[in-house]
Amino acid sequence: MLSIIIIILLISIIILIQKKAQIANNVSEIQRDYEQKIYELKIAYDNELKIKTKQALDRSRYTLKGNISEIFCPFHKGFPYMAADCTFVGKPIDFIIFNNLEAYREGQKTIDDIEIIFVEVKSNHQASLSKVQDAIQKAVQKGKVKFETYKYDELTIQQSKIAVNQIETNIDVVKPLDLSELDKKYDKSEATSEIMARRREYPRHSKTWSKEEENMMINKITEGFNLNNLSILFGRSCTALTIKLNALGVDIQDI
Known part of the structure; x- marks a missing residue:
């Protein structure tokens, strides 16, 4: 009886080993299939990238050649105007x-x-005017062209200098805020050697944000401080500030 049980166990073990080997073989086949597909996708991607890169370069060369041709157009034989009378503008019209x-x-x-x-x-005779160029053409045809002289006086110059000085003064007075009390209360960060090295440039790098600091930053934005100013005020990098502002739902394009 015991021998029968042993035989059954041995058979069961053999079956399990075979099943395990079969599963391992199936897994290997699946893995090989995926690796082959990944390889094929990579080859296809590389080929597509080469094609797109070549197309982009060809377009750039074509555009560059077109721009150069436009600039030197007044020197072409048959151009109806003297080159000395031509002033190149480029946009929205060429000359x-x-x-x-x-x-x-x-x-x-x-x-x-x-x-x-x-x-x-237009290097291509079939090319048509753009929407803006067509609008300029119509304005000229309707006689909506005039000549004006803008004169500025010493007062204008002085006002401009004052405005520039005010801007420079505002930049100069941007100094780091004292947030030591907030840091004592909320900061839970670990000052690793890497963080300490980073704090030589940004003193509050990786320090824990508090609700008070977030509100202070929002208030500074409403006062007109830009991202660089905020970096000085709060001792954090522009990248760190951008991440936090995005998390708060503030569009940095508005800063």
């Missing part, structure tokens, strides 16, 4: 032509011969 102005300077033309012409260069 403003002061036609016959150079000849007027030389006494070869009269003031009535001077024309001001807006020119947009």
Whole structure:
């Protein structure tokens, strides 16, 4: 009877070993399949990246060549205006032509011969004007063009200097806030050697935020302090402040 039980146990063990080997083999096959798929995806990604990179470079070269051609367009044979009369703008239109102005300077033309012409260069004859260029063309055609002279006086200069000085003064008075009491109350951070090294630049790096500090920061933002100012005030990096502001739902684009 005992021998029968032993035989049954041995058979069971053999079956279990075979099952285990079969499972291990199946796992290996699945792993190989996934590795093969990952490899194929990587190859496909690399190939696609090469194609997209080449396309982007080709477009950049095409654009660059087009821009260079536009700049040197007044020197092309057959261009209807003198290069000396051409002023390159680039955007929203390529050139403003002061036609016959150079000849007027030389006494070869009269003031009535001077024309001001807006020119947009298109390397492709089929290319159409953009929405903005079309609007400029229509404004010119409707005669909505005028000449103005802006004059500034000494008072304007002084006011500008005062404004600049005020800005510089505001920047100079930004000094770190004394938040030592808050740190004593709330800070639970561990001052590792890495953190201490970082605190040489940002004294409150990795220190625990408190609700009071968050409210103080929001108040400073409403007062007009920018991200760099906040970094000085609170002794934290701009990155740390950005993360905290995002967590508080504050859009840093508004700062």
